[in-house]
Amino acid sequence: MKIFRNIAALVVGWLAGSAVNMSLVTIGPMLIPLPDGVNPQDMEAYAEISATLGDEHFIFPFLAHALGTLVGATVAYLIAATSKNLFAWIVGAFFLLGGIMVNYMIPGPLWFTVADLVLAYIPMAFLGIKIGEAIQR
Incomplete structure (x- = not known):
């Protein structure tokens, strides 16, 4: 049963964090519109125009990465049967790897x-652990 819960911690943590991430990435362009004709779902087109976007267009991607990681790590911590910190860190590492890939595929301003690679992943996984500890007290 512990093995199942630990596997579930990774899967559900990743899915919960991804749902938060995708929700914010979807909502962002509704609140801060992209230039006309840009489809945020088309990664190639988005990568081509990313250098022309204003700083405000990167607020929601940062929030998506940070809050997705925070939720994912917290959920993993709460579900894991053993080594709760480890599973939260693993989820944080998965999101960090995804963040590295996205920053490579869609280069943004320096x-x-x-900020994304330094603040959105490892610190949020740490905060997720702290939230999980507080909930389980």
Whole structure:
């Protein structure tokens, strides 16, 4: 049973974090519109125009990455039967790897890349652990 819960912690943590991430990525262009004719679902087109976007267009991607990681790590911590911290860190590492890939595929301004890779993943996994500890007290 512990093995099943630990596997579920990874899967459900990743799915919950991904749902938050995708929700914010979807909502972002509704609140901060992209230039006319840009489809945010077309990664190639988005990558081509990313250098022309204003700083405001990177707020929701940052929030998506940070809050997705936070939720994913917290959920993993809460579900895991053993080594709760480890499973939260693993989920955080998965999101970090995804963030590295996205920043490579869709290059943004340097400030965004640095803030995203330094602040959105490992610190949020740590915060997710702290939230999980507080909930389980």
